Amino acid sequence: MSEACEILHRWANTLPRLNASYAAGEVPKNGIYLVFESGELAHGGNRIVRVGTHTGKDNLPKRLHEHLFKPNKDRSIFRKHIGRCLLADDPFLAQWNFDLTSRANKVKFADRVDMLRQHDVEARVSQYITDNLEFVVFPVKEKHERLELEKSLLATIKCCADCKPSPNWLGLKHQAEIIREGLWNIQGFGGQPLNVSTVQALAFHTEARES
Numbered sequence: 001m002s003e004a005c006e007i008l009h010r011w012a013n014t015l016p017r018l019n020a021s022y023a024a025g026e027v028p029k030n031g032i033y034l035v036f037e038s039g040e041l042a043h044g045g046n047r048i049v050r051v052g053t054h055t056g057k058d059n060l061p062k063r064l065h066e067h068l069f070k071p072n073k074d075r076s077i078f079r080k081h082i083g084r085c086l087l088a089d090d091p092f093l094a095q096w097n098f099d100l101t102s103r104a105n106k107v108k109f110a111d112r113v114d115m116l117r118q119h120d121v122e123a124r125v126s127q128y129i130t131d132n133l134e135f136v137v138f139p140v141k142e143k144h145e146r147l148e149l150e151k152s153l154l155a156t157i158k159c160c161a162d163c164k165p166s167p168n169w170l171g172l173k174h175q176a177e178i179i180r181e182g183l184w185n186i187q188g189f190g191g192q193p194l195n196v197s198t199v200q201a202l203a204f205h206t207e208a209r210e211s
């Protein structure tokens with residue numbers, strides 16, 4: 001077990017929990033979010049199953065809305081991953097994997113995507129999120145700090161022996177081995193893991209800023 005990860009989890013578990021019914025005003029404009037999921041436990045509390053942030057200035061509330069509610073998996077890789085697992089044994093998965101963001105792709109795939117099915121899967125993803133996920137957020141104002149810290153948080157959790165998925169975790173149905181290891185993240189693992197004092201500083205700094 002990683003002591004730094006233990007402190008990280010103990011702290012994250014004390015932050016105010018937000019779920020699908022959060023109000024935009026409860027979310028800082030710039031920051032990092034951590035996701036918890038039903039049935040996923042570590043360090044005597046809820047296990048962090050995803051770390052995320054945003055690049056655009058003042059964009060955290062919008063980014064969270066895209067992940068949690070906006071029925072468009074091509075704007076949220078998180079939604080796409082959840083859908084991939086809900087569709088693990090379903091041939092529609094191939095269509096779900098198309099990226100329909102660009103106009104060119106919309107035209108290209110127009111005849112190849114069953115849009116009724118796609119809307120149905122988007123609704124299932126939203127329902128899964130509403131039923132199973134909670135998240136916490138903390139402010140980090142500067143973009144480069146957010147991106148660095150996101151990588152360090154991921155590295156900290158990744159190398160922790162206590163942070164493993166439960167046998168029933170939805171992510172175990174994902175095609176990518178890196179997701180099956182326990183986090184709904186594929187990229188950004190190249191950071192330096194936090195040590196005990198940097199996690200303590202993060203928790204203290206955030207509490208001081210909030211009060």
Ligand SMILES: [Zn+2]
Pocket residue numbers: 002005006009042043157160161162163
């Ligand atoms: Zn851990």
